[in-house]
Amino acid sequence: MGFSTDAIHAGQSPDPTTGAVMTPIYMTSTYAQPELGVNKGYSYGRTNNLTREALEKNIASLEKGKYGIAFSSGISAIHSLMGLLKPGDHIIASKYIYGGTYKVFENFMTNFGIEFSWVDMRKIENIESAIKKNTKLVFMETPSNPLLILTDLKIGSEICKKYDLISVADNTFMTPYFQQPIELGVDIVIHSTTKYLNGHSDVIGGIVITNNKEHDKKLRFMQRSIGAVPSPFDCWLTLRATKTLAVRMEQHDINALVIADYLKDKSYIKKIYYPGLPEHPQHVLAKRQMSGFGGIVTADFGDINVVKKLFKNTQIFELAESLGGVESLLNHSATMTHASVPEEERLSMGITDSLVRISVGIEDVEDLINDIDSAIRN
Numbered sequence: 001m002g003f004s005t006d007a008i009h010a011g012q013s014p015d016p017t018t019g020a021v022m023t024p025i026y027m028t029s030t031y032a033q034p035e036l037g038v039n040k041g042y043s044y045g046r047t048n049n050l051t052r053e054a055l056e057k058n059i060a061s062l063e064k065g066k067y068g069i070a071f072s073s074g075i076s077a078i079h080s081l082m083g084l085l086k087p088g089d090h091i092i093a094s095k096y097i098y099g100g101t102y103k104v105f106e107n108f109m110t111n112f113g114i115e116f117s118w119v120d121m122r123k124i125e126n127i128e129s130a131i132k133k134n135t136k137l138v139f140m141e142t143p144s145n146p147l148l149i150l151t152d153l154k155i156g157s158e159i160c161k162k163y164d165l166i167s168v169a170d171n172t173f174m175t176p177y178f179q180q181p182i183e184l185g186v187d188i189v190i191h192s193t194t195k196y197l198n199g200h201s202d203v204i205g206g207i208v209i210t211n212n213k214e215h216d217k218k219l220r221f222m223q224r225s226i227g228a229v230p231s232p233f234d235c236w237l238t239l240r241a242t243k244t245l246a247v248r249m250e251q252h253d254i255n256a257l258v259i260a261d262y263l264k265d266k267s268y269i270k271k272i273y274y275p276g277l278p279e280h281p282q283h284v285l286a287k288r289q290m291s292g293f294g295g296i297v298t299a300d301f302g303d304i305n306v307v308k309k310l311f312k313n314t315q316i317f318e319l320a321e322s323l324g325g326v327e328s329l330l331n332h333s334a335t336m337t338h339a340s341v342p343e344e345e346r347l348s349m350g351i352t353d354s355l356v357r358i359s360v361g362i363e364d365v366e367d368l369i370n371d372i373d374s375a376i377r378n
């Protein structure tokens with residue numbers, strides 16, 4: 001089936017009781033057992049919920065994976081990966097990564113004897129050089145938050161196969177509509193469904209997808225035993241949202257390219273980051289492994305006063321955490337998403353105080369351009 005057909009139908013069929021075409025929200029913490037040792041496959045809400053199962057099957061199918069395991073946030077999905085490891089194991093993770101992932105790995109999992117190497121994966125050979133005897137997993141995020149730095153998923157996953165390492169990709173920025181890591185050879189895909197998959201900025205959620213039965217078993221154990229499960233209502237909202245993923249992503253992509261192209265030559269811009277621009281240093285890789293470039297444009301205005309003006313004066317763009325919703329948002333990476341990264345390290349990455357991550361929504365793009373322009377000129 002095509003992407004949108006799966007997005008609308010996969011994991012869902014009319015409810016057997018009433019024929020309801022839309023998957024009901026099964027708001028129940030427990031299930032009646034007709035006699036001792038007999039149930040209908042459902043025992044307790046943390047363990048199983050039909051609305052959650054529909055969401056898991058739906059997104060797994062879009063990512064070309066057999067198994068989906070849903071969590072109550074992207075970060076809890078990432079944390080569940082720890083169920084695949086033991087103390088003494090080593091993870092190679094992308095140096096250019098979401099700040100919250102860095103925080104849970106470096107500031108928390110190190111207490112449990114997991115070691116990390118932070119690697120610049122623009123040079124994919126750096127993964128191979130960082131491999132140690134105890135390396136078990138390679139965590140890639142592409143494009144990265146907020147600098148849109150790419151990792152070659154095909155070569156990255158080939159290196160992992162060669163050394164028998166688990167390859168993981170955080171596909172939050174592209175979604176399966178624009179990038180399918182499993183098809184490129186990656187073992188496990190992670191999402192913050194909070195972002196584009198839900199796309200309406202009203203749910204916090206995460207999901208892990210894999211084709212590997214052993215990984216599914218361990219990750220599902222983490223889901224059920226640690227219990228960071230999404231509510232049935234949140235699952236239903238996200239399931240509702242994936243139906244329009246294709247049309248939303250198309251429009252995000254169109255609007256973001258128009259904005260990136262407009263901003264790149266403006267006198268008030270020092271540097272623009274967007275993988276869809278031919279000037280992007282990894283544009284060729286972007287075209288090879290992605291079928292679109294997404295809705296995030298990052299801009300360095302070179303002057304914190306210009307940035308302050310922008311944050312204060314825009315009428316449509318709001319200054320806020322998060323991204324991927326239908327509405328446009330601005331984010332100050334240095335003090336928001338990457339506040340937990342030490343200053344020196346942050347600056348060495350290029351996350352300056354005048355850097356702004358623009359989550360381009362699907363409003364009329366002329367209005368968005370006018371909003372930025374007049375905010376700065378006022």
Ligand SMILES: *Cc1c(COP(=O)(O)O)cnc(C)c1O
Nearest residue numbers: 073074075098145172192194205
């Ligand atoms: C937001 C985000 C996360 C964390 O997800 P939450 O739903 O906020 O817990 C992980 N990775 C990326 C790339 C993100 O943007």
